Amino acid sequence: MARPKLHLDADASKISLYRASLERGHDVTRTPNDWMASNAEDDDQLLGAAAQGRSIFTFNTRHFLPLAKRIAHHAGIILSPQHPTPRLLKALDRFFKETKAEEMEDQVRWLSDWEK
Numbered sequence: 001m002a003r004p005k006l007h008l009d010a011d012a013s014k015i016s017l018y019r020a021s022l023e024r025g026h027d028v029t030r031t032p033n034d035w036m037a038s039n040a041e042d043d044d045q046l047l048g049a050a051a052q053g054r055s056i057f058t059f060n061t062r063h064f065l066p067l068a069k070r071i072a073h074h075a076g077i078i079l080s081p082q083h084p085t086p087r088l089l090k091a092l093d094r095f096f097k098e099t100k101a102e103e104m105e106d107q108v109r110w111l112s113d114w115e116k
Helices: 015-023 042-051 061-070 085-098
Strands: 005-007 029-031 055-058 077-079 108-110
Touching: 005 015, 005 042, 005 085, 015 029, 015 085, 055 061, 055 108, 061 077, 061 108, 085 108
Parallel strands: 005 029, 005 055, 055 077, 077 108
Antiparallel strands: none
């Protein structure tokens, strides 16, 4: 079983969250990068992350909940309200520790699932 990989969409792409995740040894990318333009549409971000084998993390629930119904096959969507970076990191640490990539396939989950 593979360890999860994560992509921070344009909404959740805080530099502080990205850098702190990398410093913790997590496999994380963010929009923008060499395979995702800064102005990429939400569906392109989801499909691009999936093509890289990455679950996508977003604060944009308004767009990604309906998108998950339209695009049935992806590497997972993690939704969250905006919280301070330390709170997000604590939950993401648990996500990386407790979750296998295969468990996220085609799933829509809330980051709060890892905030126990």
